[in-house]
Structures are given as structure tokens and as C-alpha cells.
Amino acid sequence: MRGTQIIQLFKGIQALSKTNGTTINELMEVLGRNDRKAAYRMLETIQGIGVPVYEEKIHGQRAKRWKIDETSRQKLAGLNLPDFTISLPDIVALQLLRSQATVFKGTEIETTLNRLFSRLDAFVPEGLFASLSKLGPLFGSSNKWAKDYSGKEGILDSLVEAMLERRTCLVRYHSFQQGRETRFKIDPLYFFEYSGGLYLFVRTTAYDDIRILALERVREVAPTSDGFEEPKDFDARARLSEPFGIIADDPIEATVRVSADQARYLLERPYFRERVVAEESDGAVIVQLNTSGRHDVVKWILSLGSQAEVLGPPELRADVKKELEATLSGY
Structure with missing residues (x-):
């Protein structure tokens, strides 16, 4: 059942839940179609999902009113469907964001994103997301050098949680510069993507300086009970605004x-x-x-x-x- 049909179904139940019930003509208004057969199909669908509906003749008229029985009506009295609409620009923006998530390929994040879009697919015209995929050059990431983060979900989750809770972490990190693994404490400050890789601005507690860690080289994360305050003189967006790489050294x-x-x-x-x-x-x-x-x-x-x-x-x-x-x- 498509998203628009689901919304119409709920609105039909709302109409039937009114004290005086509803008529076929009123159900056609809910559908937005001058189609009596479609209105009757809606009644059948509502009855098919277990909602007890009965008809009541209108005195002196051929028309009938359709109602939900009193007990069920009281249970459904608080039913309220928010006005959920999604426009084509909304869909295009979502598809663009989805295309930029190639860095998460093979991770649980990719699975979650795909599940989310499967749910959203019920609220857009059938096949629209599939059609948008044909516009690959507009949406697809051109980065063919994206790193592989499958198996890093636990580390990513721990760092995200520590960042949100402002909690110092002990990390085990493979340093290319030193050619070995080292352990040190960090305050995780800001995630960013660069050239197909995920990186993290951190403050080292031992030296009180800002460094950049590559997520794939973080081997272990252990949040501590120590909290931290974000440095007031640190602006991640300003650091990332420079076009020449991500290593900030001498001017x-x-x-x-x-x-x-x-x-x-x-x-x-x-x-x-x-x-x-x-x-x-x-x-x-x-x-x-x-x-x-x-x-x-x-x-x-x-x-x-x-x-x-x-x-x-x-x-x-x-x-x-x-x-x-x-x-x-x-x-």
C-alpha cells in the first residue's frame, strides 16, 4: 500500500469515526476522486483490517451513512494523522544526501539509511527513487577512493556517543608518523569527511593541542568518566574552509x-x-x-x-x- 493510500485510509477512518459517520459522497471527497467504486473499496479495506463498520439509512433519503460502532469509535476518537507532505525538492535533497553517504558503504549506517529510504518510498510516487537513480551524474559521488569502514561501527558509535556526551576517551591509534600503535586520551570534537575518508578533530589531553585522527586507524575506544568542555578558540568549520588539505601547519x-x-x-x-x-x-x-x-x-x-x-x-x-x-x- 502506497503512502498516499495509507493517508487516505486514515482520513477515511477519521470520517467514519465522527458521531454522524460519513456518506459515500464524503468519502469520495477524502479520496479526491469522483469515483463511487473507489469509495466502496475504501470501506471494504477498512473492514478488511478489522474495523467494524455498519450502515445506517438516512430518514427520507436513499443515501446511507456509514459509521464505526460506538465502542470502536471511542477507541479511535483520538486518532490524529499529521499533515505529512513531501515535495519533489525534498526528495531531491534527500537523494543527494544519500548519494554522499558512500563513505559508509558496508556498515550498519548504510543498512539504516537503506531501511529509512524504504520507508520513505511509501510516501512518494511509485518508482520515483528508482527513477532518480538514473540521474547518477547529478547525485552520485565521484569519489572512487572512498575508504572501507565495514566493521568500524562499534568504534564510530563510541566516538559519536562520547562526543555528544562530551566525555574523554582513551584510544589505541595506529600512527603512520610513528610507525606503531600508541595509547592516549582525547576529547572528541568534530567529525568530517575528506576525500572519501572519515576524520575526527580531537584535543589531546596530555598536550592540550588539536589533532586529526583517521577513523580507520583508530583501533580501540574506551570512554572514561571524565567530562570536558569544548575549546572556545577552536572553529572546525574555519579549519576546514581552507582548500589545501586538512593538515594545519605553519602559515x-x-x-x-x-x-x-x-x-x-x-x-x-x-x-x-x-x-x-x-x-x-x-x-x-x-x-x-x-x-x-x-x-x-x-x-x-x-x-x-x-x-x-x-x-x-x-x-x-x-x-x-x-x-x-x-x-x-x-x-
Whole structure:
């Protein structure tokens, strides 16, 4: 039974529950259709689910009134169906959110999302969600490098619960930098997704600094009885607004010349468009960056190949040259 039919069914029961009952004409109004057969089918459906309905002749008229018996009517007196409507923009927004959940593939979260959409499917035109799936390029995540979090549900749940309750945790974490597993206490602050992976801003209690943990490298979580207050000087959204990666290190300034071929694409992005300090006659642009994440800035410059040249500072130019020479030595 579709969602619209369910709503009509409840409204039909409400009409039958009135003291004077309802007529077939009034049931047709509930259905929004001038179809007596459909109104009678609704009566049959209501009776079929065990609601006792009887007919009562109207004195001096051929018409009949249909009612629910008094005992059942009293039980149903408080029945109230909220006005639940879902528009096409609502559906499109939900489908977009669903498409961005590929990072949860294989986890209980994916199962829960699928179950939720199965329930919502009853309240939209039949086959609509299936039809929207044909618009894959509009909704589908383009990230082919999404990490696998199956089996991490317990750790994810523990971290979410600790974050909501503001509770310090003892974690066992595999550090690539140290090449081993370590144990330390954290205050979990903020989850975010980056390049197909789930990450977490935390404050380490031993050093009182903000760090980023990769969820897949968290091996164990043990919430403690200690609570914490969120640091007032920490703004996760501001930290994530920078375009160059997620590692916030020392500030870096960079002046980069980008060729005309690549400048066309670069200027489509507001971040770079706002940082153009000069335009050359051949269409090339010079951008001035003030950001953090030196490693990611170097990676971005290298990704442009011969279409980008570092003009300054000298040490950044030397870093890029060193990387290019190391790359060339392998060929």
C-alpha cells in the first residue's frame, strides 16, 4: 500500500469515526476522486483490517451513512494523522544526501539509511527513487577512493556517543608518523569527511593541542568518566574552509603563475578568483596564496605540471624543483 493510500485510509477512518459517520459522497471527497467504486473499496479495506463498520439509512433519503460502532469509535476518537507532505525538492535533497553517504558503504549506517529510504518510498510516487537513480551524474559521488569502514561501527558509535556526551576517551591509534600503535586520551570534537575518508578533530589531553585522527586507524575506544568542555578558540568549520588539505601547519605564502589554459578552470573557483593579483596579456594569471598545509600546496602545484610556476618564496620554489627532479630521476 502506497503512502498516499495509507493517508487516505486514515482520513477515511477519521470520517467514519465522527458521531454522524460519513456518506459515500464524503468519502469520495477524502479520496479526491469522483469515483463511487473507489469509495466502496475504501470501506471494504477498512473492514478488511478489522474495523467494524455498519450502515445506517438516512430518514427520507436513499443515501446511507456509514459509521464505526460506538465502542470502536471511542477507541479511535483520538486518532490524529499529521499533515505529512513531501515535495519533489525534498526528495531531491534527500537523494543527494544519500548519494554522499558512500563513505559508509558496508556498515550498519548504510543498512539504516537503506531501511529509512524504504520507508520513505511509501510516501512518494511509485518508482520515483528508482527513477532518480538514473540521474547518477547529478547525485552520485565521484569519489572512487572512498575508504572501507565495514566493521568500524562499534568504534564510530563510541566516538559519536562520547562526543555528544562530551566525555574523554582513551584510544589505541595506529600512527603512520610513528610507525606503531600508541595509547592516549582525547576529547572528541568534530567529525568530517575528506576525500572519501572519515576524520575526527580531537584535543589531546596530555598536550592540550588539536589533532586529526583517521577513523580507520583508530583501533580501540574506551570512554572514561571524565567530562570536558569544548575549546572556545577552536572553529572546525574555519579549519576546514581552507582548500589545501586538512593538515594545519605553519602559515605559508605562495605566489604562483598559472598558464592561460589552466587559468580558465582555476577562475571558476571563487577561492582562486579572489586571490588573483595580476593578469598577463596571454591570459595567464598570478595568484597570491596565504594558507597552511605546505605539503598539499606543493602537491597542488605539481598537479598542474608545466602549467604552473612558483614565483616565490624561494624555499617553496626549491621544494617544488626538488620534487620534480626526484620524479624525473625515476624515468
